[in-house]
Amino acid sequence: MTPEALNGPSAPLPRPPGHSSGGRLERVLRAGRFAVTAELNPPDSADPREVYDRALVLSEVCDAINATDASGANTHMSSVGICALLCAAGYAVVMQISCRDRNRIAIQGDVLGAAAMGVCNVLCLTGDGVGVGDQPGAKPVFDLDSLSLLDTIRTMRDEGRFLSGREITVPPRVFLGAAANPFAPPLDFRPLRLAKKIAAGAEFVQTQYCFDMSMFRRYMARVRELGLHEKCFILVGVGPLVSARAARWMRRHVPGVHIPDAVVARLEGARDQKAEGKKLCIELIQEAREIEGVAGVHVMAYRQEELVSEIIADSGVLAGRRAQSRDRRGARSRNRS
Amino acid sequence: MIVYAARRWAVRNARRLDRVYRVVGNVMVGLDPLWRRLGYHRVDRPLAGVERVLKGALFDCRMCGQCVLGDTGMSCPMNCPKSLRNGPCGGVREGGMCEVEPDLRCVWVEAWEGGRRMCDGERLMRLQPPVDHGLWGRSAWLRDARLRAGDGPGSRAGP
Numbered sequence: 001m002t003p004e005a006l007n008g009p010s011a012p013l014p015r016p017p018g019h020s021s022g023g024r025l026e027r028v029l030r031a032g033r034f035a036v037t038a039e040l041n042p043p044d045s046a047d048p049r050e051v052y053d054r055a056l057v058l059s060e061v062c063d064a065i066n067a068t069d070a071s072g073a074n075t076h077m078s079s080v081g082i083c084a085l086l087c088a089a090g091y092a093v094v095m096q097i098s099c100r101d102r103n104r105i106a107i108q109g110d111v112l113g114a115a116a117m118g119v120c121n122v123l124c125l126t127g128d129g130v131g132v133g134d135q136p137g138a139k140p141v142f143d144l145d146s147l148s149l150l151d152t153i154r155t156m157r158d159e160g161r162f163l164s165g166r167e168i169t170v171p172p173r174v175f176l177g178a179a180a181n182p183f184a185p186p187l188d189f190r191p192l193r194l195a196k197k198i199a200a201g202a203e204f205v206q207t208q209y210c211f212d213m214s215m216f217r218r219y220m221a222r223v224r225e226l227g228l229h230e231k232c233f234i235l236v237g238v239g240p241l242v243s244a245r246a247a248r249w250m251r252r253h254v255p256g257v258h259i260p261d262a263v264v265a266r267l268e269g270a271r272d273q274k275a276e277g278k279k280l281c282i283e284l285i286q287e288a289r290e291i292e293g294v295a296g297v298h299v300m301a302y303r304q305e306e307l308v309s310e311i312i313a314d315s316g317v318l319a320g321r322r323a324q325s326r327d328r329r330g331a332r333s334r335n336r337s
Numbered sequence: 338m339i340v341y342a343a344r345r346w347a348v349r350n351a352r353r354l355d356r357v358y359r360v361v362g363n364v365m366v367g368l369d370p371l372w373r374r375l376g377y378h379r380v381d382r383p384l385a386g387v388e389r390v391l392k393g394a395l396f397d398c399r400m401c402g403q404c405v406l407g408d409t410g411m412s413c414p415m416n417c418p419k420s421l422r423n424g425p426c427g428g429v430r431e432g433g434m435c436e437v438e439p440d441l442r443c444v445w446v447e448a449w450e451g452g453r454r455m456c457d458g459e460r461l462m463r464l465q466p467p468v469d470h471g472l473w474g475r476s477a478w479l480r481d482a483r484l485r486a487g488d489g490p491g492s493r494a495g496p
């Protein structure tokens with residue numbers, strides 16, 4: 001890195017005492033503010049402008065942008081690539097790492113590279129099976145699982161060594177995240193699984209799409225009983241459904257998504273299904289916000305980034321706070337030039 | 338399908354099988370002087386053969402060489418299409434079926450049931466390290482015995 005880059009928008013941020021990273025997301029969460037993250041749909045293109053255009057729309061309302069790692073086992077621009085572009089422009093990102101496509105050698109190298117680029121947040125995922133994606137003949141790797149991945153990165157960060165025990169001279173200072181699915185069986189095991197992820201190093205979690213608030217409340221009650229909400233920041237996953245048809249398609253084809261019949265029926269009965277889907281999403285955010293132990297929302301608006309800012313604004317969760325997923329000065333000027 | 342039925346039977350009888358498993362483990366450790374005399378490397382292959390037959394029939398064992406059945410409710414995690422050793426993924430279907438192979442029960446839904454039948458279900462919460470791919474096809478019993486007897490390189494606690 002040239003000395004110029006070290007002073008530019010991708011310059012490393014100072015790390016406040018007691019923080020794992022210097023990033024914005026961790027600061028917002030530790031300050032007790034209601035955090036907002038959103039997913040950027042990765043382009044099927046080599047054009048960086050497609051990434052910047054989508055990031056610009058999201059950045060005004062969220063504290064960090066998630067860069068997905070071939071979610072649904074579909075090939076897109078890589079999470080490392082997206083993070084490189086966004087970090088250079090000063091955005092705060094959550095780099096998703098899935099265990100499906102790379103082994104421990106590649107992943108640990110990526111974590112070092114990511115931290116060097118300025119990535120402050122990493123989300124550790126197992127990954128969907130290759131069969132649901134566009135390349136069902138691909139070899140599934142799954143060398144690590146989400147838990148051993150968390151533990152590996154935590155060891156790299158806190159003990160300054162690789163899984164092999166070899167020393168790392170400057171450890172990656174990242175805030176560690178994981179996914180949680182409160183809606184998939186075995187339901188009574190799910191809160192314990194969260195406990196296990198926290199024990200392995202998870203400091204924040206982003207949940208799967210929540211469309212069933214009563215089910216989520218039951219999960220959170222158990223989470224509070226176990227005291228997990230005090231050890232980990234929980235961001236509820238939400239997203240606008242475009243139509244009843246899309247909802248049915250999602251629950252059939254997207255692994256782990258649970259959409260109750262009542263939700264599908266509500267969309268079906270609406271005159272403007274898209275508007276109803278958006279309204280439902282806003283209601284879910286407002287309801288989730290009232291649940292003790294919920295630290296924020298994670299918005300996944302599949303191919304509708306432009307809706308995210310309206311949803312967040314209308315839900316009122318920012319309460320006048322200006323969320324901008326920029327870790328550093330210069331994101332904007334870089335975008336506009 | 339017979340193997341799948343055996344797998345489910347093993348989980349239903351997790352408590353009893355776990356006890357048998359512990360006895361086998363202790364016997365193996367007790368035989369440490371014998372293994373040492375014969376040479377651990379020399380008995381590995383025949384013992385791995387025995388394991389392949391027995392555990393193959395009962396658990397659909399894949400011979401990863403680092404058995405954690407006692408920590409996973411006697412449901413072999415290597416049968417998970419994602420080889421998850423630390424719990425179910427988020428893709429488990431309604432009714433507890435596997436995301437990747439919808440006709441089969443999720444290995445971890447089974448493990449959760451098996452674990453609850455066992456005396457020490459807390460073991461499901463143990464963090465399992467990543468699989469050492471250098472151990473495929475070797476005898477897990479012998480490796481455990483060696484580690485517990487303190488002969489092996491690096492030691493892993495517990496049966």
